Structure formats: structure tokens, C-alpha cells
Amino acid sequence: MVYDLAVIGGGIVGLATALEVTRRYPALSVAVLEKEDGLARHQTGRNSGVIHAGVYYQPGSLKARFCKEGVEATIGFCRENGLPHEQCGKLLVATEAEELARMAALQERCMANGLPVERLDATELRRREPHVRGVGALFVPTTGIADYGAIARRMGELIEAAGGAILTGREVSGIREEGGEVVIEAGGRTLRARNLIACAGLMADRLARLCGIDLDFRIVPFRGEYYRLGSDRDQIVRHLIYPIPDPGLPFLGVHLTRMIGNYVTVGPNAVLAFAREGYRFRDVDPRDLAEMIGYSGFRKVIRTHLRSGLSEMWNSLSKRRYLALCQRYCPELRLDDLTPYRAGVRAQAVLADGTLVHDFLIRETARSIHVCNAPSPAATSAIPIARDLVGRAEKRFGW
Structure with missing residues (x-):
């Protein structure tokens, strides 16, 4: 079978895109390829669960537009599908x-x-x-909270109900465009599609390279580590509590987040990860590490942010220092309030000159569209991003 569209990536951006295609073009056959054995296993299922309002983003940027549209779209999707959410501010x-x-x-x-x-x-x-x-x-x-893993899984169910295929355990090892088709080697099998949209997150640059795109960026992984407060602290805050970010630093800082499930997390920090899926400090992938060290843009980022990077690393290693970040605005917290919680890894595109790419970055070939950088608030913005990608596909693929 030759699918009309293959979407690589079973995170929320890829699933929202596939769902948008099934709704606009129900006659098209769609397949979603995900390398893990389930959906939303990485950035989508390991983020803070915040529905971002769009406070920080440059006016007129894709981030600002997609985030603002995404608040309404995300809440609307949750309401339509009976999924938990709350606009707590x-x-x-x-x-x-x-x-x-x-x-x-x-x-x-x-x-x-x-x-x-x-x-x-x-x-x-x-x-x-x-x-x-x-x-x-x-x-x-307008800021709120949701369960993005649950949203993604519901999107997968809707795609299948519309006749689409969700193919898990399909890690992509090769892509080539030939004879009016895209041939994809994934999970030891060959899949053919007329067109491709790649929403591969932490592997975005590698898939773009497989399609012959001349890369002007690389993905650098940053781990965000969280703690969960004990159940006696479930009511410690009524809203999400954020610090005022330092404009000289690339990330927002440690915050208190009410979560779906009526508990509170603290985090994340931003620590360089030694593997693209390095959720623990000891996780090291030789290939990932060698690629980072060999990339001039990475070395320039390290030089520019050396002091803050070392500080983040020390905060990661010292629970007491991590606690001090929280006590700045919530002084009654104590060490035994912080219990282990899952970490996430953020895919950050870095240009060769060492510039961190803060906006969404999209590249195209004759038969493929690649989401090369989808930083926070990508989860909030997934539905507007999907609409934009399908609009690009209409022009690129002649739908």
C-alpha cells in the first residue's frame, strides 16, 4: 500500500497534524510512524502540563500567534473529548x-x-x-493546565477512527524520494507514501538530513528535572507560580506547577543532557555526545552560557541548591518536601553561530515538510501548528 501521507512522530504535534489531515481530507490515507511502542513517550508526555498563554514571545512571531490560538484550541479539544483541564491562571x-x-x-x-x-x-x-x-x-x-499525554492518545484514537494507521515500534532509519514517492525504512520494514511530514522532536535534524536538507542547525538536548511536593503540600498554591525570567538566560527558571491529578511539581531546571533521550544524569549516548562536541554551534553556546550552564549543573547535583531556587518565592518549602519526579528532555535547535532558535523552524523538500524546531509552547500550540503545516502541505503537495 502507498499512503497519501506519512507523518513521522507520535508526539502531540505529529498527531495533531495527522488528525487535521483526516478532518480536512477524509479521502486521503494517513499513517503515523512512531519509534516507541506507544504514543507521547518523550517531550509530549514529559512536560510540565501547562497551557501557556504566550507571555514571553516576540510579538508577531509564530510562537506568539500559535500560542494564543493554541490556548483556545487546546481547551476546546479537552472539552469536546471530556479530557481534564483547568484554566487556573x-x-x-x-x-x-x-x-x-x-x-x-x-x-x-x-x-x-x-x-x-x-x-x-x-x-x-x-x-x-x-x-x-x-x-x-x-x-x-488565561494560563492553564492539561494532560498532554492524554490529549495525544485521544488524537491517536480519533485518527484510527477516521481510518488512519498508527504504526508504533517503527524507528526510521532511511528516507528517500524516488518515482513520485517517499520511501521510508522504519522498524525493519519499508513504507511508501506520496508525501511526508516529519514532527520528530529530538531527532528532527537527523530526519531532515535523511531527506537531503542542508542543515543550518543541530538539535542540542537539555534535560529539565522536576520534583513533586508531598501530598500535604497539594494545596500550597492556587495558581501556577513562576519567577521573573532573566532575559540573559535561555530558559524560564524553576516554578511551582499545579498538575492534573491535584498535586504540585517544582521545576524544571535546564541541564545539558549527554544523550538525546538522557532522562538521568548518568545517561550518556556516545553518538549524541560526539555529534554535540563536533558541532561548532554547540561549542559557541557552551562558551556563551558557561557560567549559567555550570550553575544549572550544580543545582542538578545539589538538592539543597535546587530547593533554594524555590525558596526565593516559597520560603516555607523544606528538603523533605521534594520527592523524585520524572524528567523531560527539551529539543533545542542551535544555529552554527551559537544562536538558540527560539521560534518554530520549518524546512521543506519536494515531497516532505519538516518541523525542525518546536520548543515550548509546542504542546499548547500543537493544533495551530498542525493547521499551518496542512496549509503548507496544500501548497507544497498540491492537495
């Missing part, structure tokens, strides 16, 4: 007077992105969150 807390100027800049960014935002003084912050300390905060009410 987020507080960005300034813990020192020096952070108030950065907080004001974030407020302006919210307004530029068309987001509702409310500025709170220390008294109002304390009233709303008795366990949180700060000199001020921004309240963003």
Missing part, C-alpha cells in the same frame, strides 16, 4: 525590587500580544497566595 512573581523593571517589561509584552494581565502589589499577592512571597506579581488568567 499564572502569577509571575518578582522576589526582589531589581526584578520590577523586568516585570513591567513583561507586562508590556503581554499587552502587545493581546493577553489579559493584571499587576499585583505585595499585599494583593499575599492575599491571593498566602504561601508565596514577593514584592509584586503579574497575574495572567
Whole structure:
């Protein structure tokens, strides 16, 4: 059988894309290829579960547009399919007077992105969150929480109900375009499709290279480590609690997150991983590590962010230092409040000059479209990303 479309990647972006195709073009045959034995095993199933409002993103960027559209789309999908979600809102807390100027800049960014935002003084912050300390905060009410693994699995069910195929255990080892088709070697089998959309996350650059794309980036993995608070702390916060991010650092900082399931996590940090699927400090993949070290863009990133990178590594190794990050805005937390929780690995595209790619990055060939960088808020934005990809496919593939 020759499928009309093969989608590589059983995470939420690939599944949302396949689902969008089945809805717009029910006559097309669609197959989703996933290398694991189930869906949502990596970034989708190991993130913080936040429905991001779009606070931080450059106005006019794909991130800003897709995230804002994604809030409504994600909540709508959850409602339609009876999936748990909650729009609990987020507080960005300034813990020192020096952070108030950065907080004001974030407020302006919210307004530029068309987001509702409310500025709170220390008294109002304390009233709303008795366990949180700060000199001020921004309240963003549209932020929420969901279970993205559950969303992805439901998308898979809907794809199959529409006649699509979900093919797990199919790790892609080869792709070539020949005779008007894309020939895919996956899991020891050959699959043929007229067109391909790759949403491969941590393996995005490798699949793009298989399709002959001249890469101007590489994927560098960063592990985000979390702790879960004990059950006696389940009601410690009513909202999501975030620090005011340092604009000189590439990640947002450790935060308190209410989760679906009525518990609270702390995290993530951002530690260089020594394997693309390195969920533990001791996980090392020689191929992944050699590729990173051999890439000039990686070496430049390390030089630029050496101090912050070493600090993150030390925070990872020292539970006490990790706790200190949380105590800045929640001082009553103690070491025994932090219990182990699953880690995630973020796929970060890095250009050859050492620039971290912050927006979505998409590349194309005659018969394929590749999502090469889909950083947070990709889970929130999955449905709008899918709509955009199908729009590109209509033009590229002549649907």
C-alpha cells in the first residue's frame, strides 16, 4: 500500500497534524510512524502540563500567534473529548525590587500580544497566595493546565477512527524520494507514501538530513528535572507560580506547577543532557555526545552560557541548591518536601553561530515538510501548528 501521507512522530504535534489531515481530507490515507511502542513517550508526555498563554514571545512571531490560538484550541479539544483541564491562571512573581523593571517589561509584552494581565502589589499577592512571597506579581488568567499525554492518545484514537494507521515500534532509519514517492525504512520494514511530514522532536535534524536538507542547525538536548511536593503540600498554591525570567538566560527558571491529578511539581531546571533521550544524569549516548562536541554551534553556546550552564549543573547535583531556587518565592518549602519526579528532555535547535532558535523552524523538500524546531509552547500550540503545516502541505503537495 502507498499512503497519501506519512507523518513521522507520535508526539502531540505529529498527531495533531495527522488528525487535521483526516478532518480536512477524509479521502486521503494517513499513517503515523512512531519509534516507541506507544504514543507521547518523550517531550509530549514529559512536560510540565501547562497551557501557556504566550507571555514571553516576540510579538508577531509564530510562537506568539500559535500560542494564543493554541490556548483556545487546546481547551476546546479537552472539552469536546471530556479530557481534564483547568484554566487556573499564572502569577509571575518578582522576589526582589531589581526584578520590577523586568516585570513591567513583561507586562508590556503581554499587552502587545493581546493577553489579559493584571499587576499585583505585595499585599494583593499575599492575599491571593498566602504561601508565596514577593514584592509584586503579574497575574495572567488565561494560563492553564492539561494532560498532554492524554490529549495525544485521544488524537491517536480519533485518527484510527477516521481510518488512519498508527504504526508504533517503527524507528526510521532511511528516507528517500524516488518515482513520485517517499520511501521510508522504519522498524525493519519499508513504507511508501506520496508525501511526508516529519514532527520528530529530538531527532528532527537527523530526519531532515535523511531527506537531503542542508542543515543550518543541530538539535542540542537539555534535560529539565522536576520534583513533586508531598501530598500535604497539594494545596500550597492556587495558581501556577513562576519567577521573573532573566532575559540573559535561555530558559524560564524553576516554578511551582499545579498538575492534573491535584498535586504540585517544582521545576524544571535546564541541564545539558549527554544523550538525546538522557532522562538521568548518568545517561550518556556516545553518538549524541560526539555529534554535540563536533558541532561548532554547540561549542559557541557552551562558551556563551558557561557560567549559567555550570550553575544549572550544580543545582542538578545539589538538592539543597535546587530547593533554594524555590525558596526565593516559597520560603516555607523544606528538603523533605521534594520527592523524585520524572524528567523531560527539551529539543533545542542551535544555529552554527551559537544562536538558540527560539521560534518554530520549518524546512521543506519536494515531497516532505519538516518541523525542525518546536520548543515550548509546542504542546499548547500543537493544533495551530498542525493547521499551518496542512496549509503548507496544500501548497507544497498540491492537495
